[in-house]
Amino acid sequence: MTGTLFLQTLVDGLILGGIFSLSAVGFSLIFGVLGVVNLSHGIFVLLGAYLGLALKEAWGIDPLMAIPLVFGALFVLGGLVQITLVSGAVRRGSLMSSLLITFGVSLMLRDLIILVFGPDVQSLSSSWLFDTFRIGGVIVDGARASGLIASLLSLGLLSYVLYRSKVGRAMRATAQQDFAAGLCGIDVKKIYAMTFGVSAGFAGVSGIIVGLINPFTPFDDTHWTLNAFVTVVLGGVGSPVGALLGGLMLGGISTFSSQYVGSLYPNVFIFGALLLMLIVRPNGLLGNAYKGSV
Amino acid sequence: MTVLTIESLTKQFRGLRAIEDVTLTVERDSITSIVGPNGAGKSTLFNMVSGYLKPTSGRIEFDGHDITGMAPYRICRQGVARAFQISKPFPELSVQENVLVAASFGRAGERDAKATTTRAIDICHLTPLRDRRAGSLSIGNLRRLELARAIAARPILLLADEPCAGLNDAETRELTNVLSKIRDSGVTILLVEHDIKAVRRVSDRVVVLEAGRKIADGSATDVFSDQAVIDAYLGTAPA
Amino acid sequence: MRGFHKPISSRQWGLSALLLVGAVALPFVASPFELRLAQQILLFGGLAVAWNLLGGFTTYWSFGHAAFFGLGAFAAGLLGQQLGPEVPVALRLVLGLLFAMAVTLAAAVAVALPVLRLRGIYFAIAMLAFAQILGEVSKTFDVFQGAIGFTLPILKVPGLAKVQLFYFLFLVFLMVCIGLFVVMRRSRLGVGLTCIGQDEDTAAMLGVPTERYKLTAFVISAVLTAVGGVLYSYSLGFMTADTVFRIDISLNLILYSMVGGIGTVAGPIIGAAIMILLTQVVLGDLLDLHMLVTGAVLVAMVTLAPKGLIGLVRDMRRRREETTVEEGAAS
Structure with a gap:
């Protein structure tokens, strides 16, 4: 039995890790390209979930089908936030200002969510997702399985865009040397806005998947922001692979510590891992995808 | 009296010998300039004296103490100050x-x-x-x-790292005056400088490095009329 | 350290004395509601000044000072429980404060050694994580009773209502924080920290003992914050992990400093007064909008007046002086 338990824990960890990865990849991208720690990231994740909820309740759109719509909406929102609010802080080169501004944005958006949807617990359950299936004693339910698949697909898509498309190349160039990228004819402002948009879009998509699996409240955003930060610090800055690695590690730490140590402990372990990594290797296992390790 | 003694100092970076068997002394209350083309090893030498780089072999003695490989802040406390080219006030x-x-x-x-x-x-x-x-x-x-x-x-000793780089003639002149005044106030100066006019004006002694080796050492007049120096360095730049 | 600051002028002394007299007289004229507001301004103003002992001089901005706030409160709560009811309340509070200070001192040193090696945002986030861990640990392990909490005995002084008593305790706390800040700013330590804030590597090169100075400021700031946590919990009469390990406390300290002016004495207190009055009086009935307004104020301040209101006033005054000088030269 212990073998099965171990395997079940491992599978749960992987699934959770896939979701962590997706929810963190946008955070990682902004950190890598703009050098900004986006404290409004968690609220973008929640906005995705709440938009999914609104679409479902208004027009009965299945949450998974709503993914493109949510991505589009958050892409626009993220881009606007960057252009109107964050860009000033980036121009001044003040990391602290960007930290505070994005925190202010998160407070405002959280309040708006509460005003529109109320402070109570909500969920995005979709009836057909509750079927469970077993593979050799390990139980997986439909919501989690589709969550993992959607996460991996999205991460793959983002990798493709980053490494194969012109926009992706411009993003990576801007991350390395924004000034030089500007000299080469890249519209750095546009790339920054795009990066913010893409990042917010992916956060929103992950919000839908989170919403399918877990109930959510407007106060969860700190949790998701911190998770994203831990994921980036574990895996590495700026790349989908780093986010995947960090997310899987975070998922593993989370499920194994709650299975084998106690259900109340995961956060202690997660933040302990964060502190340890910050001190030992603050740029993550894979380092910064764009810049040499500092 | 000698303030700084550098004895057969060598610094090897992987395959490259940045400094090879350099020996020189700096006399108290003098301005000694180190010149040489780019990549001659001037900065490497400076970094070893101030402790930012550890020599591969050789010995550095300052004010009677062996400071070879000492940490920068300890060398600083012994009385070696450094003025950087890119000043950060x-x-x-x-x-x-x-x-x-x-x-x-x-x-x-x-x-x-x-x-x-x-x-x-x-x-x-x-x-x-x-x-x-x-x-x-x-x-x-x-x-x-x-x-x-x-x-x-x-x-006791001031290491000045290209203080004249990027300055116009008037500014350079003022700076060399300041360097002379610093020396006269009782601080020995070791200077790395590209501006030959400035070096001629202030130096009590000039040491020329080329490809990590010392190729000349003496008064400014002697050194700059040395054929080897002209070939190695001055010939390449209109001075 | 001499040569860095002008001596405090007699006008500044006079103004301070006047403010103090006003502050001492207030509890005898103000209504209980007004006093409770004033209490909060004194306490959180003091905490914001304490935060500035490190964050005001340097760019080491702690996003997790609630850790020390909570640590102090828990230390005092646990000790109070051990002492039992036969010990008088006042003595319990004093012993609790001393114990909280000792525990926080030890914890702050232990945390600072690794965390102060991190710079900028990494330091900020590491402190945030540290505060989260302490909060979780206090809830998870039964010995700390974080989830249930403690009931704290009621402190009574004849002739003073409870709200007046804690008003005076918070006033003393604020004055201690101000005193430490002013003394520190004028000392060698303060000058060294200012240099660290502007360029840490250069400061080290010029012989500023950066590690020791950062540690000193961090520890003093942490211990003061712990004292604030103990006083706050006694004023509430109870405490749980959720009343003290609050992320919003950490962030409000930064917000108050930011609004008033980081690195100044008056700034954090002015900031605390403005934000507390704004949220509790102006928007008193509109609880729903507190976060929205707080967020908007934060964004607006960072974007439009990054040096806070005091910085804004100073810049305006300087500009006016410069123009008068130019006009004088022209005429």
Whole structure:
């Protein structure tokens, strides 16, 4: 039995890790390209979930089908936030200002969510997702399985865009040397806005998947922001692979510590891992995808 | 009397010998300049004297103590100050406050910090600017602030890293005057400099490096008429 | 350290004395509601000043000072429980404060050694994580009773209502914080920290003992914050992990400093007064909008007046002086 338990824990960890990865990849991208720690990231994740909820309740759109719509909406929102609010802080080169501004944005958006949807617990359950299936004693339910698949697909898509498309190349160039990228004819402002948009879009998509699996409240955003930060610090800055690695590690730490140590402990372990990594290797296992390790 | 003795110093970076078997001495109260084409090893030599790089072999003796491979802050405490080419003042502090910090926290300690500061500012021709915010200074003034800060720590030896780079003729002239005054105030100077005119004007002695080796050592007049030096260095640049 | 700051002028002394007299007289004229507001301004103003002992001089901005706030409160709560009811309340509070200070001192040193090696945002986030861990640990392990909490005995002084008593305790706390800040700013330590704030590598090169100075400021700031946590919990009469390990406390300290002016004495207190009055009086009935307004104020301040209101006033005054000088020169 212990073998099965171990395997079940491992599978749960992987699934959770896939979701962590997706929810963190946008955070990682902004950190890598703009050098900004986006404290409004968690609220973008929640906005995705709440938009999914609104679409479902208004027009009965299945949450998974709503993914493109949510991505589009958050892409626009993220881009606007960057252009109107964050860009000033980036121009001044003040990391602290960007930290505070994005925190202010998160407070405002959280309040708006509460005003529109109320402070109570909500969920995005979709009836057909509750079927469970077993593979050799390990139980997986439909919501989690589709969550993992959607996460991996999205991460793959983002990798493709980053490494194969012109926009992706411009993003990576801007991350390395924004000034030089500007000299080469890249519209750095546009790339920054795009990066913010893409990042917010992916956060929103992950919000839908989170919403399918877990109930959510407007106060969860700190949790998701911190998770994203831990994921980036574990895996590495700026790349989908780093986010995947960090997310899987975070998922593993989370499920194994709650299975084998106690259900109340995961956060202690997660933040302990964060502190340890910050001190030992603050740029993550894979380092910064764009810049040499500092 | 000798302040600094460098004995058969060598620094190897992987396959490259940046400094090879260099020996030289610096006399008290003199200005000794190190010149040479780019990549000759001037900065490497400086970094070893100030402790930022550990030599592969050889020995550095300062003021009677062996300082080979010592940590920078300990060398600094022994009395070696360094003025950087890219000076980094505290931008929000005034010129006077910048120098006062160096005087108070440096080797001398807080006693007489005020008097030391006034003197350093005066030597470096900064008295009219002493209440200006350091962040608002021009590059020439910044270089002199860097020197003032370095000597406010009351060093025995000052390492000056290309203080004239990027300055116009008038600024260079003022800076070489300041260097002479610093020497006359009792601080020995080791200078790395590209500007040959400036080097001629201030140096008591000139050492020429090329590809990590010392190829000449003597008075400015002697060294700059040496055929090997002209071939290796001056021939390549219109001086 | 001499030569860095002008001596405090007699006008400044006079103004301070006047403010103090006003503050001492207030509890005898104000209504209980007004006093409770004033209490909060004193306490959180004091905490914001304490935060500035490190964050005001340097760019080491702790996003997790609630850790020390909570640590102090828990230390005092646990000790109070051990002492039992036969010990007088006042003595319990004093012993609790001393114990909280000792525990926080030890914890702050232990945390600072690794965390102060991190710079900028990494330091900020590491502190945030540290505060989260302490909060979780206090809830998870039964010995700390974080989830249930403690009931704290009621402190009574004859002739003073409870709200007046804690008003005076918070006033003393604020004055201690101000005193430490002013003394520190004028000391060698303060000058060294200012240099660290502007360029840490250069400061080290000029002989500023950066590690020791950062540690000193961090520890003093942490211990003061712990004292604030103990006083706050006694004023509430109870405490749980959720009343003290609050992320919003950490962030409010930064917000108050930011609004008033980081690195100044009056700034954090003015900031605390403005934000507390704004949220509790102006928007008193509009609880729903507190976060929205707080967020908007934060964004607006960072974007439009990054040096806070005091910085804004100073800049305006400087500009006016410069123009008068130019006009004088022209005429």
